[in-house]
Amino acid sequence: MADIKNRVLIALDYDFTVSESVQQEPLFKEFFDRIRSVYPTYRVLERVEKLGFNKELPVWGLPVEVKDCCDYFKVSDEQQYKTPKGMGWMQQMLFDKDSIFEGKLTLEKFREVGQKGQVMSPGIPDGLWDLKKRYAARGVDVHFAIISIGLKEIIEASPINDIKDGEHLIDAIYGGEFYYDASGSISRLAYCANSFDKTKGLMQIVKGSPDLLDKLVPRSNYQFDYQNIIVVGDGFSDISYFSYARQEGGIPIAVYKLNDVNEYKKTYREVGERVDAILPRDYRPGSRTVREFDRIITRMVDRQCRFSQSLLHEYKRQRIKDEPTILYIEKHLGNCTECKDEGAYGVRFVPPA
Numbered sequence: 001m002a003d004i005k006n007r008v009l010i011a012l013d014y015d016f017t018v019s020e021s022v023q024q025e026p027l028f029k030e031f032f033d034r035i036r037s038v039y040p041t042y043r044v045l046e047r048v049e050k051l052g053f054n055k056e057l058p059v060w061g062l063p064v065e066v067k068d069c070c071d072y073f074k075v076s077d078e079q080q081y082k083t084p085k086g087m088g089w090m091q092q093m094l095f096d097k098d099s100i101f102e103g104k105l106t107l108e109k110f111r112e113v114g115q116k117g118q119v120m121s122p123g124i125p126d127g128l129w130d131l132k133k134r135y136a137a138r139g140v141d142v143h144f145a146i147i148s149i150g151l152k153e154i155i156e157a158s159p160i161n162d163i164k165d166g167e168h169l170i171d172a173i174y175g176g177e178f179y180y181d182a183s184g185s186i187s188r189l190a191y192c193a194n195s196f197d198k199t200k201g202l203m204q205i206v207k208g209s210p211d212l213l214d215k216l217v218p219r220s221n222y223q224f225d226y227q228n229i230i231v232v233g234d235g236f237s238d239i240s241y242f243s244y245a246r247q248e249g250g251i252p253i254a255v256y257k258l259n260d261v262n263e264y265k266k267t268y269r270e271v272g273e274r275v276d277a278i279l280p281r282d283y284r285p286g287s288r289t290v291r292e293f294d295r296i297i298t299r300m301v302d303r304q305c306r307f308s309q310s311l312l313h314e315y316k317r318q319r320i321k322d323e324p325t326i327l328y329i330e331k332h333l334g335n336c337t338e339c340k341d342e343g344a345y346g347v348r349f350v351p352p353a
């Protein structure tokens with residue numbers, strides 16, 4: 001493995017980051033008639049009234065007809081309104097495993113959904129291989145990880161988990177997992193990943209093991225330098241994860257559907273200045289997005305200055321109030337071309353052409 005300075009991690013979300021659809025959609029489509037017959041409608045939680053200590057009352061909107069197979073998530077949001085999202089849909093499937101899914105939610109079924117049902121973004125996986133190979137030729141190791149609140153079993157079987165000549169494209173996959181009973185059908189929750197757990201997944205990769213999560217690990221033992229980490233997501237569930245990565249010196253990037261102006265605007269509204277770049281979901285060699293990755297990776301591995309990028313970012317957002325710190329940052333900016341021209345100032349928003 002290359003020296004830590006020449007090691008770069010790109011941590012990717014799955015749904016709408018490397019794929020163009022929801023990973024469970026083919027499954028819900030197959031059982032849509034049964035979903036609709038068991039749950040013809042769903043309600044949206046409008047608010048929760050606080051009735052004093054430990055007492056609350058959910059206030060629901062009017063019933064809405066289930067029209068799309070992915071409305072099953074909305075059914076789950078109603079049925080499991082107290083449950084965090086990543087756990088909610090998994091628990092809902094356990095509850096409905098016989099009534100809707102006819103005992104067919106097996107490991108084989110999830111693998112089939114991963115292999116045959118996924119619509120990957122342009123350039124997945126070949127563009128990532130190309131990126132990895134180009135940097136390997138320069139002595140830079142580019143590693144990829146998938147951190148998702150979806151299902152590990154589906155992602156593992158999907159086209160992004162590619163292997164060429166014995167080499168794995170993806171180093172690690174984080175997502176929810178089920179236990180299975182003797183008949184092969186899902187029986188219990190093994191692990192549920194919620195939005196906040198994306199941060200945990202990232203920390204685990206950086207520290208090198210889940211066992212080290214709660215332990216103090218000296219930075220010199222980290223597998224990756226946070227300043228050499230890019231985290232990529234679609235924005236919606238990634239706010240705290242993006243903030244954490246940036247606070248540690250990493251580069252958060254949000255992606256949107258290629259050529260889709262409305263998705264670009266939506267992403268901008270959701271994440272705005274919280275990311276270093278908003279780019280189209282297009283990983284084909286030579287694409288604008290790949291060129292931006294190149295710019296960022298080159299900056300990471302060529303960097304000489306070790307000034308805190310998160311401090312620069314706070315400065316840029318005018319969050320720093322004390323004079324001595326402001327003077328300290330301004331003095332550095334006056335002397336450092338790397339920080340002045342790039343660093344926290346290299347924010348790129350790339351709308352559809």
Ligand SMILES: [Zn+2]
Pocket residue numbers: 305306307332336337338339340
């Ligand atoms: Zn500098």
